[in-house]
Amino acid sequence: MFRRRCAALSCALSLLFAPFSALPSAAQPAADAPAGWHVGAASRVFHPAAARDWRGAQTEALITRIWYPADPSQPETRQDIGPPGRPIFVGHPVAASAPLSSAHPRYPLVLLSHGTGGSAESLDWLAGALAARGFIVAGVEHLGNNALEPLTRDGFTLWWERATDLSEVLDGMLADPQFGPRVDPARIGALGFSLGGYTVLELAGARTDLAAFERFCTSPAADAICMPPEAARLVHDTGASSLAPTALSPATRASRARAGDSYRDPRIKAVFAIAPALGEAFDPDGFAAVTIPVALLAGSADQTAPVDTNIRRIASLVPRAPVTLVPGASHYTFMDVCEPAAVERLPMLCKDGPGVARAAVHAQTAAQVGDFFAATLAPGAS
Template sequence: MIRTIWIGLLVLWLILLAASDVACAEDAVFKVGVATRDFVPVEPFDWRGAGTHLLRAVIWYPAAADAREEPQWIGPRILPFVSTGRAAPDAAPAEGPRRPLILLSHGFGGIALDLAWLGAALAAHGFITVAVDHPGNNRSEDRTVEGYELKWLRAVDLSAVIDAMRSDKAFGDRIDLGRIGAAGHSYGGYTVIAIAGGITDPERTEAFCRSPAADALCTSQADATELRLKSRARLGADPDYRQRYGLASQSWRDARVRAVFAMAPGPVPAFTPESLGAISIPVAIVAGSADEVAPPASGAEVLGKAIPHATLKLFPGAGHFVFFDACTVVGRLVVRTPCRDPDGIDRDAVHAETISLALDFFTASLR
């Protein structure tokens, strides 16, 4: 019986593999290359309690026509959990003009590969994209209090990645430094709003979560609640942490970033309304109307109203993790929460529309 189940799962996986080959090849302009980097920013750098003192990054880019793409996965090789698309590891970059650069920021406790579906799609249409594991808040190692609460420093990570990409031997001369954008999901959505000029006041989140307007943002993730409580204790007992926490009120705007695309952004209540109203670069926001982690009423919709000229697209019935990579049948059984969508939601269709929106947005905004 168990052998029959495993054979069935293997057959389903092969079917999904064939389907993903077709979907990825439909409208691609370029083959996609993928490379990894361990960027070490100029010290001092606030590593937020992380054991690994480097910015681990994944880069997707237009590859030469003879590149050999192959399926990319997360999980066991035989029965992987998550598809991260097709790409040619360390392929030669395509020749041509300098290309726009898009920075990608993952969600709470995620990793760079969580946005492979978007990074690879943008690369197939001529963009160089780079996603980074944020120190102290990724699933490659234990999450830290600083990685959770000093979230505005994620914008510093993206700025450091721009610097590193500029000096990278393979990509530095291929990037158009006048055309840099950023996209992020969840905490990554917060990150790109911060780098666009949104200023954080952590007490605003605390006040929101004590108010009658409090929603799932305050309760949806138990480990986040635990980190928040630990942070309050540290503020009373750790002067160094208190000083770093006090840097929240600074602007972390990087003027090199000219447009941002936020997916299911949170925690939006932390931003000051005045700073949101002062954002002057193009901003596009997408979210699911049934987001169970960062409800649109306190997140995406607030940004859509507060940021001048921002655009907002809500996908009816979609949840928070619809902007996570596509999962295999095995992934939906094992990974569960990030791999499951509300009934009737087609994650691939949402991805396809989001990719189209992002392509149109960045093409128009980064001329």
């Protein structure tokens, strides 16, 4: 179902995409793993010690959803995702507040970054699948740019700040009395969808060229990435005119001045970007400092983050990164499966093209992502 491109220097990484059962035992998340864990669920609200710019968000904290391996003896129950009484997505069954499995003393951790205006729970299908394979997954609600509260202009446009959200969530997870002692600090990865894909590339060491992106979006070549559909939800209009210097606060100006800084977090050992956005925000030298494993995946019919200016452009700058294009899949194919009642009222999020079975795409994608992290976050992996 999937098409992969293997660049000359990336073929050595083909093991990363072998069936999980075919990987060497050292690549397993933990030795002697049970046939499959149940999925535990918890949440945290992290308050970073250092002062920071909250991007105008109502919630000045890092709300974090956590999925983790629980023993199969812990009963799972169905969960629906969305407003009470009007759920949008079908959630992975979870054993809420169950103890972290005692099968192993420590587990690898994967940080999760959602897309523009989304939420960690919109990627529950993937986080739950990773937890069932023995990973702890921590997904943050990005400040000023999530589905839980109104979007803000700074949350929507200061994308490079999102990398700091994940680094601070990692600080919080390692200091957490329940999860901290159970996280293996040598096996930490990051996974993102859409703008979250851009975010984890920043954690890997990619640098943003804001001026290049703004030139692209004011040129005849500008495409859908310049004005994503979520822009309609902003409290204030964020058209190009709102980015004029006279419209920006001192805090926003200061952030824009550091857009090209490195947000590399050396604790991150591998990243996987799904339908990564903002390919035109990287210049030819933007990935010069990226030395950790990177993998890329998107739908061939993505019209929200068009493949030529996003995943293919990024792939051209990271020649060792394995690339997968899922035939017929759109951008939102990689969000949770929708509840039947939500399909007609939210067609953009819920409807896929002819011949695309979202649940099947999810199953194959989750297996591929799990294999990637099982190999790159294996004990002793480099």
